[in-house]
Amino acid sequence: MSKRIIGMIVAICAATTLLWAIGLIVTIQDQFFYEASSVKQPKQTTSNTKKNDALSIVALGDSLTRGTGDETGKGYVGYVVDELKKRTNQHVQFTNLAIKGQRSAQLIGQLKQKEVQRQLKEADIILMTIGGNDLFRGGEALRDLSTTQLEKEKEKFAQQLRTIFQLVRTVNNEAPVFYIALYNPFNDLDNGKETSAVVRSWNYVASEVAADYQFIICVPTYDLFELQVNDYLYTDKFHPNKEGYKRIGERVASLITLTKGEK
Amino acid sequence: MINLVYNEMLKIVRKKRLFIIAAIVAVLVSLFTYAQFKQIETIRERIGTTDWRTQLQQQIIDTQNRLNSTGISEEWKKFLKIRLQQQQYYLDNDINPMAPGAPTFMRMFIENSIELFLPLLVMVIAADLVSSEASGGTIKLLLTRPVKRWKVLMSKYIAMILSTSFIVFSVALLSYAISGIVFGYGGWNLPLLTGFSVQGEELNTTAVHLIPQWKYLLIEFGLAFFVSLVVGTLTFMLSVLIRSTAAVMGIMLAALISGAILSSMVSSWESAKYLFMVNLRLTSYVSGTAPPIDGMTLSFSMTVLAVWALGALIVSFYVFTKRDVY
Numbered sequence: 036m037s038k039r040i041i042g043m044i045v046a047i048c049a050a051t052t053l054l055w056a057i058g059l060i061v062t063i064q065d066q067f068f069y070e071a072s073s074v075k076q077p078k079q080t081t082s083n084t085k086k087n088d089a090l091s092i093v094a095l096g097d098s099l100t101r102g103t104g105d106e107t108g109k110g111y112v113g114y115v116v117d118e119l120k121k122r123t124n125q126h127v128q129f130t131n132l133a134i135k136g137q138r139s140a141q142l143i144g145q146l147k148q149k150e151v152q153r154q155l156k157e158a159d160i161i162l163m164t165i166g167g168n169d170l171f172r173g174g175e176a177l178r179d180l181s182t183t184q185l186e187k188e189k190e191k192f193a194q195q196l197r198t199i200f201q202l203v204r205t206v207n208n209e210a211p212v213f214y215i216a217l218y219n220p221f222n223d224l225d226n227g228k229e230t231s232a233v234v235r236s237w238n239y240v241a242s243e244v245a246a247d248y249q250f251i252i253c254v255p256t257y258d259l260f261e262l263q264v265n266d267y268l269y270t271d272k273f274h275p276n277k278e279g280y281k282r283i284g285e286r287v288a289s290l291i292t293l294t295k296g297e298k
Numbered sequence: 299m300i301n302l303v304y305n306e307m308l309k310i311v312r313k314k315r316l317f318i319i320a321a322i323v324a325v326l327v328s329l330f331t332y333a334q335f336k337q338i339e340t341i342r343e344r345i346g347t348t349d350w351r352t353q354l355q356q357q358i359i360d361t362q363n364r365l366n367s368t369g370i371s372e373e374w375k376k377f378l379k380i381r382l383q384q385q386q387y388y389l390d391n392d393i394n395p396m397a398p399g400a401p402t403f404m405r406m407f408i409e410n411s412i413e414l415f416l417p418l419l420v421m422v423i424a425a426d427l428v429s430s431e432a433s434g435g436t437i438k439l440l441l442t443r444p445v446k447r448w449k450v451l452m453s454k455y456i457a458m459i460l461s462t463s464f465i466v467f468s469v470a471l472l473s474y475a476i477s478g479i480v481f482g483y484g485g486w487n488l489p490l491l492t493g494f495s496v497q498g499e500e501l502n503t504t505a506v507h508l509i510p511q512w513k514y515l516l517i518e519f520g521l522a523f524f525v526s527l528v529v530g531t532l533t534f535m536l537s538v539l540i541r542s543t544a545a546v547m548g549i550m551l552a553a554l555i556s557g558a559i560l561s562s563m564v565s566s567w568e569s570a571k572y573l574f575m576v577n578l579r580l581t582s583y584v585s586g587t588a589p590p591i592d593g594m595t596l597s598f599s600m601t602v603l604a605v606w607a608l609g610a611l612i613v614s615f616y617v618f619t620k621r622d623v624y
Binding site for chain 2: 048056060062065133135136
């Protein structure tokens with residue numbers, strides 16, 4: 036090996052050693068002695084990107100929208116999106132903003148976030164489930180079916196649902212919103228009659244609230260789970276299984292009309 | 299002295315170790331580039347958009363959902379919580395932390411290799427610097443020259459530093475050159491946030507400031523070099539102490555791997571933070587992820603590492619100058 040090559044390697048080594056030493060000095064200066072200045076807001080570059088041609092679907096809500104219990108992980112939204120992809124030539128863009136265990140109060144908080152609002156604004160179709168956790172509270176509500184307590188909860192839920200719809204509508208007042216109503220997973224238990232009555236009354240309130248807004252559609256699911264509820268429930272006896280989600284998905288998909296790009 | 303160092307460099311280059319290391323880096327970078335490319339593609343397919351805000355929002359939601367699932371360890375939960383807050387901060391400030399490009403890939407690569415991959419490469423060079431001379435018998439020839447012993451060792455140590463910086467440089471160069479083919483070579487001026495500090499489960503953002511990506515990279519590679527030097531010095535000490543190169547490598551390997559394992563489970567054993575191997579992930583302080591043990595900071599980790607390296611250096615010089623060679 037010629038001397039020149041080795042000389043070159045040594046030179047590279049020396050130069051890079053210097054470079055990394057500078058890196059360390061910069062580190063010390065930047066990480067330990069930074070001047071305390073707040074983050075300068077970078078200029079809003081493409082904040083309001085023009086609405087593109089894609090069909091944009093945004094899903095909001097709780098574990099049902101997340102798809103908990105469906106081993107394929109799709110959930111009803113997955114089936115709706117699949118169905119729409121079959122029916123349209125448009126490019127489908129889909130974001131799932133649902134969080135497991137979310138209650139309506141938390142959804143309100145989420146709807147106030149800037150980025151969530153931006154996505155809602157661009158949405159062509161909005162899907163949501165909410166209220167299941169407000170009502171069942173992890174099964175707690177079933178033990179205590181005292182009407183006064185439930186009435187109070189229902190009143191609160193109605194108000195929060197109104198706020199949610201209001202927030203969605205102020206951001207986007209064109210896209211149809213499909214609010215998927217509650218079903219009763221405890222249908223076949225001993226007190227099935229009582230729990231069903233409660234679920235029905237909650238659904239009634241929700242549909243009343245939805246009726247006050249344009250293009251907010253309250254989609255019933257109660258009937259889908261009325262017979263043989265266990266065939267459509269996941270092993271936790273609360274969330275739907277794949278078949279259950281498919282049924283919900285089919286129903287929602289059948290309600291969506293596409294304005295353009297229909298095959 | 300310069301001639302001695304040159305002589306040592308000659309030995310290292312003749313052994314072709316540096317080229318083998320560069321080849322290993324090239325192969326690994328190609329693999330990671332492909333993996334990263336695939337990942338981006340899958341996300342795009344799933345969400346159906348290339349808009350980073352939508353993707354980041356989806357990541358945030360996914361993390362929130364993982365936090366809500368049962369059977370997730372406390373440490374992991376904390377890690378996720380911190381990352382969640384950071385992602386939200388990036389989103390709120392309208393800054394894309396993962397804009398595709400070769401510099402972004404370099405950043406990801408160095409952050410992932412600082413703890414194990416890079417130290418391993420350095421070890422390959424440093425492990426046999428002295429021990430191979432001892433086992434091969436050439437040490438006698440070296441020490442019969444009219445040169446002071448400490449000078450001989452010093453030249454070897456400087457050669458180690460030089461080759462370490464060569465390794466770090468080859469990681470930087472190759473990760474830039476290879477990933478750029480796929481992701482493009484731009485993005486040096488992308489603004490990034492640094493200065494996050496973690497307090498318990500909260501992310502403190504009072505000291506957060508924006509720096510361009512090139513500066514961010516300079517910082518991270520500087521830290522990577524620092525870590526490599528410390529690992530190199532420790533290996534160097536073992537190389538002085540032990541005649542068998544294989545034993546040196548074995549010990550260092552065990553230490554490094556135990557560090558990687560320990561970092562994920564030591565949160566309740568607090569004094570473990572004085573071990574050098576749990577402090578290797580210096581870049582995570584810059585990017586703002588939760589440290590393995592509460593109360594660890596960049597200055598703390600750097601001090602711990604420096605103390606270990608200094609100790610190792612003193613031991614090696616003491617032993618080397620005092621030892622009987624026969």
